[in-house]
Amino acid sequence: MEKIDFFFEKKWALTLIYIIFIILNVIFPPIASSGYAAQDTGRVISSLLNTSIIPYVWLAPVFHIATIVLVICIWRLGAKISRVLSLYIGINYIFIGLIQNFGETWEFGFVILIGTMITEFLIGFFWLWDAYDPKTETKFEKLPLWRYWPIPLAILAFWSPINPPQNMGPHFDPLFLLTSAGYGLTFCMTTPMFLCLLTLFYPRVNKPVFKITACAGVIMGVLNMFSLLVPYTFWMGILHIPLLSISIYVFILPKIMKIEPQIVNQELVKIPHVRGRLIGQVNIGELEEFLIAKKSTERVEVGDIVEIIGGPFKGEKAKITRVDTTKDEVILELSESTRPIPIKVHADYIKKILSEEEGEPEME
CATH class of the missing domain: 2.30.30.30 (SH3 type barrels.)
Structure with missing residues (x-):
């Protein structure tokens, strides 16, 4: 595990992984036993994803309930279950890699998405590494209101309100909040919830793994935006907006948090008798004598x-x-x-x- 830490200390490490992910998911084509023309690549992938998770749909409520229980435990226990979150994320991604990326299709025979499978396995492995050597701290704290904007989008992906493949239109059934086949079984509907939670914990997260997960989210989110161009899959494209937007936000968040203190300092100058802002945290005991009036x-x-x-x-x-x-x-x-x-x-x-x-x- 020390070798992994040493690897991520290199400035080029994340860039290398980003390039590998792009090659695996954009350049590396799916493999089909019946063969297909290059222009049919999208149909091959869509055909596989419509059938590969069907045998595992019965597990969808398990992932929904497990996530809800995990969020409640984080709220109640805080950092005590930091390893549990990383372990859960790692196992979920490896499971998705195993079930989502290969299967028998009616039109193209047996299909396997090697690139996507390797990507999800790598992300799962890195989160298991974080569970073994934790750098993520699960603790909800009061944040500025703007930090909570990913929550509605994450809930939309968690809900995945879409009709079966025959229609592919919106279907806002409240029961899908516990049973939708997308969440827990597919990368694109599962990742927004994980990234949303991690943005609420930021900066107390494993930053390299956080960004690696978001990088895969950006790649798959962009690829699925083409669904908006086809009327039949338009709603599916809408449901990929949480993945793309939250993944992009992961890369912007550190820059926003660097700018925010500068804005605060600029505004403090306008307040009479205020000289500046103390950097860091102050124990309330150190301020007690100034806050409590004494004779x-x-x-x-x-x-x-x-x-x-x-x-x-x-x-x-x-x-x-x-x-x-x-x-x-x-x-x-x-x-x-x-x-x-x-x-x-x-x-x-x-x-x-x-x-x-x-x-x-x-x-x-």
Whole structure:
């Protein structure tokens, strides 16, 4: 596993994987036992995808319910189940690679999508690696409202409201929220939910694997946008918008989050008496003394050396002989007076110089 970490430390590592994914999914053609013309490539893929997952449709509710339970567990348990999410994503992608990419078709015989299968296996392997050596932290936190925009699109893909292959039109059956064959069994309908969750956790995610998953999403999303050009598959093209848009957002999100603090700093300059913004997190305990109002007498003790900062004795140094917390006043003895003269001063008019434990300062 250390070798994988070492690989991703290379600047060219992600670029290499992106190129491999493009070659596998764009240049590498499907293999069919009956043969086909180049212009029929789209029909071959469509014919396979319409039949390959049919034997496994009964598993669709399992993936829907498992995802819902997982989200609830993340909400309740937070980072304690970070490995579980990565493990679930990895297993789901490997399962999709096994069932979605080969099968018997009526028109082209046995068809296999080698490129897509390898892509999904690689993504699944990388998420299993993250489960073994976790770099993703599952924890929902309060975010700016704009960070939640992928949720409706992810729910649309999770729902996959589409009629069987005979129609391929929209079918908004609420039951599909638990039974639609797309989610959990196909890459394109499953990935938006995973990426949506990860964008909510960002930047506490395995960034290389996060981007690799999104890269495959962009490639497959773009390829499926051609479905919008055919009336029969138009709605299927619409259902691929979540995959494409959220995948692109994954690459834009880091840049947006770098720009956001700059905008905040520019706006802070316009607020009177505000000098700037502290970078990082501050423990509430460090701010407690500034947030909770305290009487001035609670900050001083008998024997402390103070300077009077208001009233007729302003500028004089004195020693506290008594503290009256009820009236928030102190009794002082002037340090430079030849005879001890007690004076009563409001505690707001003194500034502590030395505490009793530190001893008295030397007088000139």
